[in-house]
Amino acid sequence: MRITKDMKMADVIQMNYMLIPVIYRFGINLGFGDKTVTEICGGAEVDLNFFLQMVNTYHDKDYFPKEELQSIPSKDIVAYLKMTHSSYLNEKLSEIEVLIEELQHAEFEDEKYILLIRNFFEGYKNELTEHIMHEEELVFPYVLAVEEICEARSISDRNRKLYESFSIAEYQEGHDDVEEKLMDLKTIMIKYLTPPLNKNLYHKIIQLLFMLEQDLNYHSRIEDKVLVPKMIAMEKIITELN
Amino acid sequence: MNNITIVVAEASFLIQEGLNNILKKLGDNQVIQKMDKGEGLFESLGTLKPNMLILNPDLFDGNADLIKQECGKLKNSKLVLISNAKDIDKKYSADAFIHYYDGQAKILECLETLKSDLLKTQKKEKSDEPISAREKNILKHIALGLTNKEIADTLFISIHTVVTHRKNITQKLGIKSVSGLTVYAILNNLIAMDEVK
Structure with a gap:
């Protein structure tokens, strides 16, 4: 399943625990409550687009950002x-x-x-x-x-x-x-x-x-x-x- | 295990996904590259060295000569062509053909045949046997830190023979690096720990 900006960050981690170290490298800590990916990224001053490309590339080995990639x-x-x-x-x-x-x-x-x-x-x-x-x-x-x-x-x-x-x-x-x-x-x-x-x-x-x-x-x-x-x-x- | 490496070149996403699904059912394989255009495909095959190439000739506007010429360079790989055209098997030469309207059973059967062919050739490379006395001797010399040339000189055999033995040892044991082979040699008392440099 593709990770999107409106998902709850907690659900993202429930889906794939291997992402814990990944988000940590972005400076994002656990304890999200019900905040969405967008909200968490905003709070941590992380570029949302970049974050989504990264976690999706990690999460799904068939995922291959093409056009989006040029903008990062x-x-x-x-x-x-x-x-x-x-x-x-x-x-x-x-x-x-x-x-x-x-x-x-x-x-x-x-x-x-x-x-x-x-x-x-x-x-x-x-x-x-x-x-x-x-x-x-x-x-x-x-x-x-x-x-x-x-x-x-x-x-x-x-x-x-x-x-x-x-x-x-x-x-x-x-x-x-x-x-x-x-x-x-x-x-x-x-x-x-x-x-x-x-x-x-x-x-x-x-x-x-x-x-x-x-x-x-x-x-x-x-x-x-x-x-x-x-x-x-x-x-x-x-x-x-x- | 993912023994067979496959490259898929097909423009239609739906067909790609359909193939994906069938390949998952086939098992024992891994799609190492997917492409939806022909550009760069043949250049990358040299490094990817897939066991199987599943290709839609439409990517090259049905240029039979080009496909024949480029796919001829693929040694030890199977070529599968996907097409909508009825007479595709007359126009091209390939190991198998998949037609758009083939059912799952038919496609699976066709791929199973290729897979067992490929596995047979891989088996010939003796992956599951224990290593022979000769190979043990070679392994001992590798673990002692000798180069291929030095091993060849010590045992009075050609470098080519040493390389072949090394390849077989690595395949049988599943260990690639010299330091890994050294650990194996010590564990199996081929050499003593203090002999390692």
Whole structure:
């Protein structure tokens, strides 16, 4: 079901709890009472159109905003993606890490296997962090420069340098590899590792890994379906400009 | 599981949704891309590498030569054409044809045939078997951090053989990354933990 501006925000969350972290990244807190999406967005000074595009893209994997998408400034999208990144780096990853450490301390017999999981997760964490840094340091500045060029219809020296340093096609190429390790970790824990004594904790970690993966998938859907097409269109305009 | 990847190119939303519905019933598949115009379709197929392309030739104004030429490039994928025209199977070559007025049972049957064909080829890639002694040996070397070239030199086999083994190992175990394979190797005592660099 499509999320619309007249729905109650509480109903939106009842419909899909995965949206809780999403709206939080917009600076919206729970405890909505009977307020509608429009009212909540107004109160939190969130652009309603942008909010609707985002939650619908998260919520329905077949949803693909086309015309609406052109009206959202890339800088808003980038700001949102940055919020998501920081929630991965500062919350999600460390949450799982803490649990793995806890598991390590709780165990005596299989400690070395837990250490394997821990090292593996560390490896994944580093890779994801690197990927995020790459986006923040190279991709996002590029995106902002491209938008600026398109708006001004002319290229400043600084923007020319950024524009020539990268292209969105490069970005698309490397975008699938990050999830590989996360999937491997889940496979190993589900298929190959004998579960340790503290099963509750172990199950919780696996569930968190699934949720992280789902959230990452949602996140990259925004990048692939909203940001990339926008960039491709803008790159075209710039080529014609030259 | 979503074993079969499908690209749907059809201008009519109603037909797209109808197809969606049938594909859900078919199961074991995933529509990785939907398009409602022909523009960019053939360019994206190279990277998407779908197992099946369901295409309405009207998107290319029925240009049989172009479709034949572009779809000929698709290796190991099935081509399904949707059309309103009666003699569509005479005009184009494809693995299957769906006519606008075909009933659900007929369409499902036609897609089931393609699906089982595809799954058979995937099975040939031995996804469910345990890994062989030879593969265990290769896996051990991968886990020790050797490159394909180094493994080939150590075991006196060609790089191509190493790559094939690696592909099979990954498929059988469901583990893609080197660090994941290393963990598997340690868990199964192929190497000791302190051997890992």
